[in-house]
Amino acid sequence: MPELPEVETVVRGLRQPLVGRRVEHVWYEREKVIAIPGAEDFAARIVGQTFQAITRRAKYIVCQMDHDVFGVHLRMTGRLYVAVESPADDRWVRLRLGLDNGESLHFSDARRFGRVYLAPDVTAFTQGIGPEPLDDDFTAEVFAERLRGRHRQIKALLLDQSIIAGVGNIYADESLFLAQIHPLRTADTLTGDEMSRLHEAVRHVLNQGIDHEGASVNWYRKPDGERGDSQEHFNVYDRSGQPCLRCGTAVLKIRVTQRGTHFCPNCQREK
Template sequence: MPELPEVETTVRALRPLLLGRKITEVRNYWPRHLGNVDLPTLQRRVHGRSIQAASRRGKYLVFTLSDGETIIIHLRMSGHLSVVAADTPPQKHVHTIFALDNGQELRFRDPRKFGKVYLTAEPADVLGALGPEPLVPEFTVALLRERLNGRKRALKPLLLDQTFIAGVGNIYADESLFYAKLHPQRTADSLQDAEIIALHQAIQRALQLGIEREGASIDSYIKPDGTRGDMQNAVNVFRRTGKPCYTCGTPIERMVLGGRSTHFCPHCQK
């Protein structure tokens, strides 16, 4: 699933291609792609509206339209967005298309069909349950300490909880815990203050590196222009089971925690 760095990379690539463009038509070939609106309503409410802003909240892409409407897209497991000429031959698994006034189309390709398109005048109706953004100044050590306080959940599933922190998924949770030298089974309420500081720094370090390397093309993720990100070449533990830790040489181990594959160094992470 694309996580914060992959979605941020996607937004940054799409922004110059979409800002100021008007939506002239919407086509949908998989009704379940539409999360809270049917196709006729979506077509009516966005027709002729211009895209005024493109941003990210957690793992969601947020497109602010003129006249107060907002399109919100969640890529989920396999979603991919691209802007192409309208006469580009149709690709397999493209389920939703926004035609633009310059002869281009924003195409939402989603082989596994889990992605969602929302339309709302109140973005909080879709995004309101998300936890804080981890890369903004407001995400301080004090805020993280407050959110960890009294929680008895293991760190790995807690980091994956989008109501706890928005945008962290399996890749960057594993990498963050490695940077912080914390075992994924440690419970939140067991952390000492120095460990909370280390975790705060580690989350931001892992996510920033992911953005710098334009995402991890480990499964289906590619950038809007079809090229691959590079974060997969910079992971320390994720999907490196049995390979030596770059720090100590101990083989990386894998376990299932909270139903998710989890990778860690048993020597470095305590």
């Protein structure tokens, strides 16, 4: 699933082709792709509105239109790109916004879990989501405060969008490796030093992920169709059985809250 770095890369790639363009028509395959409002309302309201700015909130692409916010969540297999027509090998276009220059914004989604949203305010679909980890005011103190006293596995907490926004399976594993913390440790056992190492690690791996334009491990592609190369820089994720890059011990894979979790049993001790 695309995480913060992948969604941020999509946002950056869409600004140039979309900002300033007006929506002229809407096509969708099934009504279900439109989460809010109803499909007819969606089409009637978005037509005539111009893309003013494109930002990100957690794993949502957030487009400020004239009167509304148009949001997209890519879920497992969603892709967004702007083109006159979708390429012949893309059989998964679920929604299209026709633009005033003859191009269209295509929302392609093989598994059909992705959704679009249209609302006057972004909080209509992002309520309850935790702070943005790359914001300046997301300090080590803020992070520690959100984890304090929680008797839950740290890996599960990092994946919980109400605790911290945008972190998913890949960057959670990479953060815990960098901070040298075992994924099954509960937050209430972490020392102050470990908390601040983890805070630093989360920000570092997300920034690195953005610099590498996201991880194309499966469906994710940039809006220009190219792959990101974050996957070339993983330290533990998807490296089960391979030697730890820090100490040479074989990387292990376990399951934490149903998610495959990679760590070095030597560098990340359970204690």
